[in-house]
Amino acid sequence: MLHRLNRAGGVTRRTLLQGASAVAASGLILPAGMRAAAAEPRRGGILRVAMGHGNTGDSLDPATWDNAYVQVLSSAIHNYLTEIDTDGSLIPEIAESWEPSSDATEWTFVIRDGVTFHSGKTVTAEDVAASIDYHRGEDSTSAAKPIVEAITDIRVDGNTVIFTLEAGNADFPFIMSDYHLPIMPSSDGRIDPTSADGCGGYVLDHFEPGVEARLTRNPDYWKTHRAHFDGLVLMPIIDAAARQNALITGEVDVIDRVDTSTVHLLERAGIRIISVPGTQHYTFVMDSRADPFTDNNVRLALKYAVDRQDMVDKILSGFGVPGNDHPIGRSNRFHADELEQREFDPERARHHLREAGLDELRVSLSASDAAFGGAVDAAVLFAETAAQAGITIDVVREPSDGYWSNVWMVKPFVASYWGGRPTEDWMFSTGYAAGAPWNDGFWEHERFNELLVAARSELDEERRREMYEEMQRIVRDEGSTVIPMFANYVMAVSDAVATPDEIGANWTMDGFRAPERWWFA
């Protein structure tokens, strides 16, 4: 991604808004210029961050973490077994190294020596085992339960932890970087989920959910080149205008979820926009069991009836990338770069309708802004372009309240989104594998599912790449999800804040690690 970044130097706001393809190529846009990016990190200062998530219901219990506010907070307090680096590769954190068995069903993690929790207790293999174990089992209420379900046994041997899986998984170390799985102190094999004790770069001093969290730097942090601020203040400011005002008036240094329709107001002296194309994408999902979506020709007709570039320009104000009807982002390791981009083509849409034996098509599309910001507008835009192909889409505006329980995976054609997953296998097995609880298209494809299992335990990189590229092609051409766009993570920072050259694309806020990786210039 670094080479893409270097090309981005010449991108101005105008070209950026004119063509999101420029956004796609640039990887990272720094309209205020490239200053402050390359300098050596300096220690000091209190970073004040306002986030567009967070509410009074937030808690310190990792099983409940469900929004970017607690995710950034937890990444400041805690460390994980592994960490996803800014280039998308996996680097060690609490695990010093790891080793799979030959069939990738058994993974041995060596725990780093000499790391201590904020309380002074040393991090042991037992703590690691208990931290992961907390999410497993019959009574687990953890949102991470599905991702650790494949673990059949956790064993401690000296300073190593050995995980046994029910089937081989070459990406298992990636799963251990999931934000739900922080390493917390244990006693008698159990962690205290309400404790704020962790081994991360900052110590939690004060936490009032929905109002603010204050942290100070962990003086004994084992990473010497990370966590540069003396302290942090993290606050949720849900209202987009209030968030922008707070940055303009200098009350905070960093905001996330910038409202892209008013971003030009921020592009004045002293405010820098950071836009990162990540894995989050917006979808229109068809229930492949329900007529007329049982016929792949109908699904293809709908896929050809979306003007993706137009949607990126209008719904995302250019801060995004057109999707190619598969869920793998450009920052993923095995993204199929050669796969041809699907374009808006009303003639081909009509052709597929004829193949399906239809002259015209009328479907209802359920949408709500709970699915993603602008979902209803995007659905209306879809209906407009689809009309040119002889397809009538009736947009049904659904209530946001209860959208995920009453509409999503209930109605046959709905708007939805995915935050994206750092690995191909994770994304496919969460949302596309036969029988997966969140396979929202109820899509089953024999070859795809074979490949999914085979690729999961394949340790040879090249063979895996081939398999994942074939799977992306299958989902694009036969899947039951229209994926019109990938949305960038858009943040804004004051001039005082310096960032590394490359910013993580796996999640917002530099993969939640901004407090650890950024500094004051």
Next chain:
Amino acid sequence: MVRVVDTPPAPTPAPGTPKGRPGIAHVWIMVGQRLALGLLTLFVVSLLIFGATELLPGDFAEAVLGQAATPETVAAIRRELGLDQPAPVRYFDWLGGVLQGDFGRSLASGNRPVADMIGNRLGNTLFLAGYAAAMAVPLALILGILAALWRNSVFDRASNSAALGAISFPEFFVAYILIFLLAQSGYFPSMARVPAGADLGERLYRAFLPALTLTLVVTAHMMRMTRAAIINLLASPYIEMARLKGMSPMRVILRHALPNAIAPIANVVAINMAYLITGVVVVEVVFVYPGLGQLMVDSVARRDIPVVQAVALIFAAAYVLLNLAADVISTLSNPRLLYPR
């Protein structure tokens, strides 16, 4: 927003000098009765709120897991929090706790006691409401009296249109205009969040913009009611008598008209103060002020019933108490009510 427009009562004769003191005892009895009725009201409110939240789609388990919900985790959360019990059992469990002074624990915030979550925010809400009322009530009364005094003058029309203009814009619009004019130029902070341990001056400074927004929103109602109540009285014969004696218009209004206009004014002030406590969530959001409104909205979205119930009870209690206060003031100001036959 509740807007009730009372019609002022028929003009009453100026108070005489009644003998004996049965009136005050009568007021105490009324306060006692009304407080007892208030408790009944709170009970009914809690029942209604509970019933309404039951009617909402989804429960806490589904709301908190959102898109990530699977049937097993939803069932496990329900089991753990007792949400799998039938609704009447849950309601009476909660009621039993409340009768012993225990408002229960939040479902969402890792079992935090509800009282803990509310304490600070209630203080913030009352502070902001008091601050806004301290600006709005005197302003509204003075403007109302002057408008009545110089009725149909340029001043009357100007203050009427200004107040009506301010009330006609949505609150967030007024708030954004104030932020644009006063915060972006650096005079006042756009975030009203008060750091812990700030002194009173600092708190007043930081909360100025939200208080000003609320003042603009509530002044019109009180001012127009004051003006209308006074003008209504000015047509009565005893005012005409006062004028014929040669009293100055200002003295006529302050000495003779105003005392008889207190009842409707007290009522409208009470309604607006209750609104300042219960209805300011939009202002809280725009100015990032941690008050009860935001907590209520978050809790409803998450189906965190114990918190919703507790906040609803506080809001209902605010209405009950402020209306009671208004009635006591009306009674004290009106001998016909103070000494009923």
